[in-house]
Structure formats: C-alpha cells, structure tokens
Amino acid sequence: MRVFGVDPGLTRCGVGVVDQLSGRRAALVDVGVLTSPAETSVDLRLLQIDQRLGAWMDEHVPDVVAVERVFAQNNVPTVMGTAQVAGLAMVAAARRGIPVALHTPSEVKAAVTGSGRAGKEQVQRMVAQILSLAEPPRPADAADALAIAICHLWRPGGALQGGDRHQLTAAQRAWAAAEHTARRGKR
Amino acid sequence: MRVFGVDPGLTRCGVGVVDQLSGRRAALVDVGVLTSPAETSVDLRLLQIDQRLGAWMDEHVPDVVAVERVFAQNNVPTVMGTAQVAGLAMVAAARRGIPVALHTPSEVKAAVTGSGRAGKEQVQRMVAQILSLAEPPRPADAADALAIAICHLWRPGGALQGGDRHQLTAAQRAWAAAEHTARRGKR
Structure with a gap:
C-alpha cells in the first residue's frame, strides 16, 4: 500500500509518499513542500497548490490520500x-477515485511515537527512524506529511491490521472493491 | 458586467448570477442552491459541489466570481x-482565468440595504426589489448568493464606479487588461 500524506497549508503544504513494507516498516518514496507566494491573491495561491497536489498524485499514484x-x-x-x-487535497483525490482518510494531529503523534502529546521533534526523530533516514526531513512540514502517511499505515485498525476498509464510506468501499478486483484481474 | 455570487456551504451552497444594467439596476440571470448529501464522506461531497460550481461558471461565463x-x-x-x-469556488474561478473578489457579510448587507447590520429578511427584500422579482428567491442561501453578486456591483469603488481594477491583484489586473484588449479587438 502506498500512502500520500498531506500536511495542509497555504504558505507551506507538506507532502510525503510512503510505501508500506512487511512488518512495522515503511519506505520513503518522495517528500517535499509545496509553497505559494504570500504577495499573490488567495485564489491564485490556492490554484498553484491545487495543480501541484494533482501532479504529485498523478506521479505517485497512491492507494490512499491521508490529510491532517x-x-x-x-x-x-x-x-x-x-x-x-x-479541501483541495480531498477533491484532488476524489476526482482521481483515490480514497481519503483524515487524521487528527494527536492521532498522528500517537501512531508514530506512542504518545498523542509528543513534541514535534520527537515525531520527526521517529519519522526518520521508521523510514531509515540518517536525519529527519526538513522543513518540519515535510516530516509532518510523512508522519501523517505513516499514521495511516500504523493507526489502530489501520492498513497493517487489514481493517482499512471499515473506515471508508460506502462509495469508497465500492471503489476499493472494484479496484481490488481489477488488480487481481491483472495478475 | 456579469457577476457570479457564491454563498459557500457544504450542505447548501447558494449560487446566483446577476448582470449589471445601466444606473443602479441589475438583472437576474440564474439562481440556485448546490447541495451535497450529509451521509456521504466529505471528500465526495466537496467533489460534487466543485463539479457543479465549475458547470455553473462554464454555462454563465461570469466576468467576476464574488465569494462571501x-x-x-x-x-x-x-x-x-x-x-x-x-476555496473550491476560488480555484474553479482561477482555473478559468476569472478574477475573484471576496466580500464580508457586513459589506454585503451595507451594499444592498445601506446598513451593515441589516437583518436577513431585509437583505432578501432588497434583493427582490433590485432584481424586480415579485418575491425573494428561496431558500435564503440563493438570495444570499444574489446579494453577494449585487454587492460586488454596488460596493464603494465597485464596478459601477469604474474602480473595479484597483481591487484586483497584479496578476488579475494583467488578465483583465488582456481580456479587455481581446474584447475590443472583436468589435
């Protein structure tokens, strides 16, 4: 399973793509920060972020988009x-038929560090450790996006436990089932 | 000038299109309410509203999108x-090269009724009177969207006064100038 994590923001939007490995392991696929210039009007800033979110999804084809x-x-x-x-991240995913999951900041902290009250640095150190990186990704928004993606894999009842579908809506479940069938057909 | 007014909402999003007439008059072009089912997940609800906002813009080709x-x-x-x-309304407009204006609720009330503290019913009665309608459009979200569009025409320094461009960003001004040139070329 590949998860695209989004730490939403207008000035800096963290994005991170993570692949689930066997056991409690995950691999970094790509990470970055989408920015928009503060001197531009909000509509054009949102458009710029929207286009780049879509480009990331088209490039990495995630199974799920996880948004804070x-x-x-x-x-x-x-x-x-x-x-x-x-909202733009959710619509960009929905337009592509990709299921969306929302996770609260404390869910993310708890999934990654074991404590919903962990500090930012602790979360970043754990992200680096989980992904076998020499040091936490910079800036913090990038590390946070990876933490959200990892959270989606590791949360209670999450992908690792095979309980992912139970958190989806009826429409998303139908989509997931159809996609699952299509993938099996390819083998 | 044609203005597309948006009273944003996830359950009910009011939309209204108004054409500026000579003097302090305006004509109703179209009005409606975009809804999304509460039992559906937020991403799919947002997608539904987004697609319908885009369809309204494509059908009515407004000069400006005014959003509360x-x-x-x-x-x-x-x-x-x-x-x-x-945000979706702003991006849908920006994607089509249509300038976006944001107006606060009290700006809308003041432009339509002369008082920033006017009640909802007073705003709706004035909307009906300005557009020469027998009665206020229902539901209230529809009337509010029309009020936002009228506000854009009638606000101080607004379109009627020819001061519209000064409220646009540099990029929007450039777009408006290019469009203006293109339109003059058509004559």
Whole structure:
C-alpha cells in the first residue's frame, strides 16, 4: 500500500509518499513542500497548490490520500487557508477515485511515537527512524506529511491490521472493491 | 458586467448570477442552491459541489466570481466545510482565468440595504426589489448568493464606479487588461 500524506497549508503544504513494507516498516518514496507566494491573491495561491497536489498524485499514484484534519478551534489567521488546502487535497483525490482518510494531529503523534502529546521533534526523530533516514526531513512540514502517511499505515485498525476498509464510506468501499478486483484481474 | 455570487456551504451552497444594467439596476440571470448529501464522506461531497460550481461558471461565463469571505471566528461546526467550499469556488474561478473578489457579510448587507447590520429578511427584500422579482428567491442561501453578486456591483469603488481594477491583484489586473484588449479587438 502506498500512502500520500498531506500536511495542509497555504504558505507551506507538506507532502510525503510512503510505501508500506512487511512488518512495522515503511519506505520513503518522495517528500517535499509545496509553497505559494504570500504577495499573490488567495485564489491564485490556492490554484498553484491545487495543480501541484494533482501532479504529485498523478506521479505517485497512491492507494490512499491521508490529510491532517483541521479544526475550527485553531483560531489563528492561517486556519482558513489550511482548511481550504485540505479541501483541495480531498477533491484532488476524489476526482482521481483515490480514497481519503483524515487524521487528527494527536492521532498522528500517537501512531508514530506512542504518545498523542509528543513534541514535534520527537515525531520527526521517529519519522526518520521508521523510514531509515540518517536525519529527519526538513522543513518540519515535510516530516509532518510523512508522519501523517505513516499514521495511516500504523493507526489502530489501520492498513497493517487489514481493517482499512471499515473506515471508508460506502462509495469508497465500492471503489476499493472494484479496484481490488481489477488488480487481481491483472495478475 | 456579469457577476457570479457564491454563498459557500457544504450542505447548501447558494449560487446566483446577476448582470449589471445601466444606473443602479441589475438583472437576474440564474439562481440556485448546490447541495451535497450529509451521509456521504466529505471528500465526495466537496467533489460534487466543485463539479457543479465549475458547470455553473462554464454555462454563465461570469466576468467576476464574488465569494462571501469566511472567518475563523465563526466557531461553528460547519465553518470548515464552508471555508473549503469557498476555496473550491476560488480555484474553479482561477482555473478559468476569472478574477475573484471576496466580500464580508457586513459589506454585503451595507451594499444592498445601506446598513451593515441589516437583518436577513431585509437583505432578501432588497434583493427582490433590485432584481424586480415579485418575491425573494428561496431558500435564503440563493438570495444570499444574489446579494453577494449585487454587492460586488454596488460596493464603494465597485464596478459601477469604474474602480473595479484597483481591487484586483497584479496578476488579475494583467488578465483583465488582456481580456479587455481581446474584447475590443472583436468589435
């Protein structure tokens, strides 16, 4: 299973692609940060991020797109842009028939470090360790996107446990079943 | 000038198209409400709204897309979906080279009724009067979308006053100038 993790943001949107390996292991496929210039209008910034999210999905063809869930309580000036980029990532995935999963920041921390209250540095060290990297990916948004992707593989009832489908909607389950059948047909 | 107004929402997204007439008059072109089923997953709901927003833009070819500005302070459960639909409307416009304008709820009320604190019913009555309709469009989301479009025409320094371009970004101004030249070439 290949997961595309998205740490949404308008100024910096972290993206990371991870492949599930046997056991509790995962391999880094690609990681990066999509940026948009603050001096440009919001519509053109969103368009730029949208086009690059789509290009990443087309290049890496993930089985799932995992996006950090944004909360309205985060009452900071950037939260609207963050929510909008999360929405774009969801639509870009849905347009391609790729199931979407949302994970909260504490779910991500818990899945990667064992504690939902772990600090950012601890999460980044664990991401590096899990992916056998010499050091955590920089900037932090890139490491966070990888953490979200790893979370999707390792969460309770997650892909590793074969319980992935039970978290999908009826439409997504139908899609997953159809895709599963199509893949078996290729063998 | 033709304005496409969007009152963003995930459950109900109001859309309304208005043509500017001479003087302080405007004509209703089309109005409606885009809905998405609450029992479907958010990604598929957003995709559905996105596709319908794009279809409305392709059908009516507006000169400007005016979207109600969403604030993080609106700490209600629906604010994230509202922000995401607003983002989709902005990207759908940007993808088509259509300039985007954002207007706050009080700007809309002030432009339509003369008071930024006007009630919903007063706004709806004025929308009906401005567009020479026998009664306000229903549901309220539809009337609100028309109010946003009218606001874009009537706001201080707005289209009616010929000051529209000064509120656009550099990229949007460049686009508007190019389009203006292309249109003059057609005559």
